[in-house]
Amino acid sequence: MGFAGVNTGFGGSADTRTEKIEELQDVLVRELQSGILTIPSAPDNNGPGVGKARESRDDSSLARPHLGYSLPASNDDTCMPEPWVKAAMLIRTNSLASGYSGVRPVLIENMISLLQNDVVPRIPLRGSISASGDLMPLSYIGGLLQGRRSLFAMIGDRRLGQRRAVSAAEALRSVALEPLRLAPKEGLAIINGTSVSAGLATLVTHDAQGLAVLAQILTAMSVEALSGTAESFDPMFAHVRPHPGQVESSSNIRSFLHGSALVNVDRGLEEGSLRQDRYSLRTAAQWLGPVLEDLLLAFKQVTIECNSVTDNPLVDVSNSRMLHGGNFQAMAITSAMEKTKLALQTIGQMLYAQCTELINPKTNYGLPPNLVADDPSASFLMKPLDIMIAALQSELGFLANPVGTHVQSAEMGNQALNSLALISARYCHEAVAVLSQLASAHLVAVCQALDLRAMHLRYLDALKPAFRDLVTTHLTPILADHGNGDTATTALHHRLWAAFGKMMDQTTTLDPIQRFPFVIQSLQPIVLSLASARPDTVTRLRDWTAQCTATASETFAQNRATYARHPDATGVVGAAARRMYTFLRQELGVPFIRSTKAAEGDEPGTSTVPEDRTVGSYITVVYNAIRDGGTLYKPAMECLAEATASPAATRRTIPASELEKVDLAQNHNPSIL
Secondary structure: OOOOOOOEOOHHHOOOEOOOHHHHHHHHHHHHOOOOOOOOOOOEOOEOHHHHHHHOOOHHHHHHHHOOOOOOOOOOOOEOOHHHHHHHHHHHHHHHOOOOOOOOHHHHHHHHHHHHOOOEEOOEOOOOOOEOEOHHHHHHHHHHHHOOOOOEEEEOOHHHOOOEEEEHHHHHHHOOOOOOOOOOOHHHHHHOOOHHHHHHHHHHHHHHHHHHHHHHHHHHHHHHHOOOOHHHHOHHHHHHOOOHHHHHHHHHHHHHOOOOOOOOOOOOOOOOOOOOOOHHHHOHHHHHHHHHHHHHHHHHHHHHHHOOOOOOOEEEHHHOEEEOOOOOOOHHHHHHHHHHHHHHHHHHHHHHHHHHHHHOOOOOOOOOHHHOOOOOOOOOOOHHHHHHHHHHHHHHHHHOOOOHHHOOOEOOOOEOOOOOHHHHHHHHHHHHHHHHHHHHHHHHHHHHHHHHHHHHHHHHHHHHHHHHHHHHHHHHHHEOOHHHOHHHHHHHHHHHHHHHHHHHHHOOOOOHHHHHHHHHHOOHHHHHHHEOOOOOHHHHHHHHHHHHHHHHHHHHHHHHHHHHHOOOOOOOOOHHHHHHHHHHHHHOOOOOOOOOOOOOOOOOOOOOOOOOOOHHHHHHHHHHHHHOOOOOHHHHHHHHHHHHHOOOOOOOOOOHHHHOOOOOOOOOOOOOO
8 A cells, every 4th residue: 555755756756666664754855955055154265165064074074164154134045034944843843743744752852952942954945836835945854853964054042143054963963962763754744734834924924914003003193294184084984884904993093193183173174275185094994904804814824824734644543544635735825925915015005105295295284395304405305215115115016916826837747736835925024024114214204294293383382472462563553443452453363373374384395584585475465455544554564574574484493493402292193103203212213303414593413313324224223123023013012002992992803912923933033023
């Protein structure tokens, strides 16, 4: 009787039979180790160390060129990052321990020991079609268990910077493990499963969910920065269109906005203004809702796969039978990753639209062009960021293309259907990194915008009393109905002040030296429409214009300098924005950004950007806080927990507990919440 992979060949070669069943397992694992993998080397005067090591049969000589070698944080061109491999090892161990794979306890125990001692095989990045599982990558885990001298593993304390690559044989000796001689079926059990695809998918899904939470917070912050309205997130919309994701995102964003003084409650009441926010804000809940539902389904698919038996054949001990089937086909992971890639692109499209509206003076409701805190003619602060995020979103669009449509028949036609799950997961991992960059840029930009809003509000508060005094002193006597006293003056002040605010919003592209004369002169028709035909009307109007222009300009310069010394928008923003703004400014040290030279009229030392720092360097700080293990996700998850605990919160689709999954790989980079 033939049992596939036990006493027969494999796949399309399963028509062969052999009595050398133990040797067959060794051949299977060894011959699958066919991937391209750069071996770490230390060159010397006689050429590459690896070449010399290969000439030696001694294990210590083989490892010697690699002593002290430390892998970079990111993967090289040919090798999987260690966190991916550790996740694969953990999931493979979990699968084998289920008792349906026909392996001895010692194999599982050795796998656990390798994980506990942080011994990680170097595995080729490419070469799996994830059909009969991830055959080739898993064979390198098998090779480590066997202690093959031609394979390499990473050992050493990573916290002390002692990580280095040694031969698999040396790696086993370092943790006092004997090389394992594979028994019948054990080689096949190790290599025949979806664990590598599932391991990477777990890490990717985790990070994608964190980005989905961050996207909702950034949306709320954008509503504030763009003087948007909370009306778009009224529960009525989700009540009459109760998609679970829309219900959740709408409730979250509404809660995030709680306590904001920047939310506009009178949008559209001014003549010539939009009645509603633009779509990037107004339809954010409807846009994100399906994304949250897709991510939840992807999470469930990956979770099931991580806790499944995925090799072949399966051993049914209770019924004394061996079953041949296809649990190794990783299409569930492909399905999860394709949805996740598209979700990341969809989130990116929304964040990109919001960010460009913040930077563009035609769409940002009175913010300076390019979010400059200096004269617009002397700084173009966020313009390069505007270009960069366009590049990032274009890349996300490319990465969102399906991988599963590019199947090639393989292995003598036997694997005519193959899931390409690992390839899809790899591209999804890349999409996570790209969206993390976009979100980092968005957070820097929106906090800059919130500071500009807060600075402008302080300016208006500082100017308003002086503005009223000037109106009273110069214009009350020339009013046609000045006999009404304070009533007439108050009415004129209200009209002029409202018109002043509107003109300030419309002239952000002008430098102060042109801006304030233009703005104040534009108010003259209002005064003339209410003035009497007195001989001194023109003179008083001219004096008021000159003094009001000077006062408005001087107050502006003083306020800008004062705010730059002590920027703080926390008093006017909502609950979530306050937490994220504080984290960015205080924990990460990303400042309110001005040019490297103080603007004219500023006191010395008011610049907030050292000459050797760039906008890109600050965005990088934020990006690292996302990818370094999830430092930035801590305040984000605190925002979410606060939102779900608020009375306004409605039933949720994705519980916060599901976002706090087990760290499958120590020092995982990308992020761990």
